Amino acid sequence: MTPQRTSFPTAARVLGSVVALFLLAFAFQGCLNDDNLIGPNCYDGILNNGEELVDCGGSICEPCDLCTNGVWDQFVEGHNEQWVDCGGSCEPCATNFNGIQDPGEIGIDCGCPDCPACPELCGDGLPNGLEDPGQVDCGGPDCEVCPTCDDGLINGDETGIDCGGPDCEPCTCECDCTNGVADGYETYIDCGGPNCEPCESSISWFSTGFPYTGDDVASCTLGDPTLVITGQSSTGAVVTITLTEPADGWEPSNFAVNSLSLTDMVEYTNSDGDDFDTTNGGSVSVNISYIDPVPGGYIVGTFNGxxxxxxxxxxxxxxGSFQMAIN
Structure with a gap:
């Protein structure tokens, strides 16, 4: 029996195959260009194209499934969800997420072994937890106090202090910016708003018996979670007060700032360039008598120590005293 001969590709055949593959790859690459690439569409798994959710909703794609859109569609006819994406025409709601205070829960959907802690629900946009009845994310022992029409603040949907919006009386303005009351559209007493002069920003203090004013700098910057009040005189003296937002939020209150303060601090540089701060020792009492804690708001207070x-x-x-707009 004659053994079969095993044939091996010649160098020319191998080279020819490589060239063919190269030409095929080049031709394929030439097909991909800006004119024929597939643009954003309703099947690409990306939130684009004006979609409400990934690949659904908007003006082009199919409507999103109401049972997966993350919205409480309680008033959609024929759908009528009991809670967000459950109940009604959706799958039944779980007992720890159904908008009802079930046995074993401290509040609505909170405080049970399989529930979140009630304070965690203060920012979810739903009327649950221990919030005031009918209110969303406010009231009760855990959330911020709900806005009212007699709390002396511009909050909720008000357009002026305790006036305007859908719930309060319409704002009235006698355009008397000298009556000693923060009323109407005023930012603070007799200043700010569309009718009165802008509220001034100023800060002053005494050091070793000499008076100083923040005639170079008088500013207040609201951060998260700190508030920084700064005054700099024309002589180079600088006072900086750094306060951390209390657990109950910014409101009129007293701060005792000393070396034991974990995050609060008062720093001072005198006109000679010597630096002092409360982490080294001493104590400064800071009193905030008025605060509207938003950018464009206003703060008034005193300090001493x-x-x-x-x-x-x-x-x-x-x-020391300060009254200034909040940046």
């Missing part, structure tokens, strides 16, 4: 430098030398910062 003494501060140490790194060597334990103290500098007094007394009789």
């Amino acid at each position: 003494s501060i140490a430098d790194a060597d334990g030398v103290f500098q007094s910062v007394t009789g």
